[in-house]
Amino acid sequence: MNVWLTQHALALKLVLRRFANNKLSTLLICLAIGVTLALPSIFYAVLDSANVLANNVKSKSQMSVFLATNHDENAIETVKTTLEDDANIKSFKFVSKEDALSQLQAADTDNGVLNSLENNPLPDAFFVEPSKLDAESIENLKNNLSKLDGVDEVVVDGAWIKRLNYLLALGKKTMLIIVSLLAFALVAVIGNTVRMQIVTQYAEVELSRLIGATKSFIRRPFLYAGALYGLIGGLFALLITVAVIYLFNQSLAPLVAEYQTNFSLNYPNLFTCAITCLLALAVGLISAYLAVSKSLFSSIH
């Protein structure tokens, strides 16, 4: 156990010394890996933020049923029971005209305009969330609801959300494809770097074999090198991502202010950071392993 630990510490120290001896090239390689990883990472941040936005909107109703202002007393109850019985409706909320007015007054900034009204011009309304979100069901539901007594107008306000969802799904697929393609690029970059190191360290590798080093002893520093390249590259990627998001958000702020929301790109959370670094480390390790098993022992018996 102790020997095992020393051997690992030794390999790590050796790799760090090699890195320190070749600071510039190490930095460049790690930057290359960082940039490669930053692309999907930024893409993910955009998707993630858009997803949060879409989910927020989704939780709001997608269909508004406005009753006529002059409906009779029972209309509200009838519509309510109909909505309760309809299997196509996931949930609904009733907002009376009085509630609507007071909400509007609360949100109103130009005091007095609403107070000056003699009558409440707002209708009673139901906000309905359909259980099925495809175009046909929503259209059917809309028609059915319009025919009810006392219903003035049915407004579908969720069509664009559907499109957003489709776009998000497309975006996720694109990201997966980009990630897998870039993973190949990473394997090539790290694999080649490690192969170069093997060539540079050939004298040491050969000597170690001759004087009784096990294969794993020889392999270990190269695996550490690959894993470290990945890990440092992953950290660079996070730095780049955070910087890009910061710049984006600065330019995004005035734009979204126009829409009166406070949408901004989310910074990667701890989990995302950990996953990014772990993935980078794993890719580094795997590429190093491939490179090592391909070229390390081929010429030594």
Place this chain on the structure above:
Amino acid sequence: MITFDNVTKRYPGSHEALTNVSFSIEQGEMVYVTGHSGAGKSTLLKLMAAIERPTSGTVLINNQNVSKLKESTLPFIRRKFGLVFQDHKLLYDRNCYHNVALPLAINGITGAEAGKRIRAALDKVGLLSKEKAMPITLSGGEQQRLAIARAVVSRPSILIADEPTGNLDRNYAEDILQLFNAFQQVGVTVIIATHDALGNVSDHNKILHLNRAQLTKAEIIA
């Protein structure tokens, strides 16, 4: 300690490097392997050190049959040997101290214990003051002695040297041979390959003389 029985070694696409070689070496012996270049001396040493396996015949090292051992156990057999290579195989990217440290690292010895042993080995070959020097700055004789320090640092019971005095002038060569004699005195089995005439071979040495892949003489000079 080392026993060869009818050992033949043939490299792919080449003639036999060794043909039906049989001998045995006991603990604490001083053995010279002699013969012309290409007679098979290096091959013989490689077979002894479990770097190569015989094509046929058996090589026993401490009663273990090298041919029957698994590939993964060979490194542990090799650690019993201290090897001095014909071309030194020093690592020029690190100083003397770290060159000598490598075999210890392979054996999992590091830190203060390693430092003690490395300095002891360097001291034995007279290079203690050059601990921090890079091998490239050393003279031929010093490089050879550094290679010897590296070979003995893990206290092997068998020391194998391939042409250790090959490129050295007479005085240096004497020094090196003295060094090997000193190791033999403390019980280390020393095996030296040389193409030199045996002018400086002293008494009580076993000589394995190779001629065209065959052992022609294996006797103790009285």
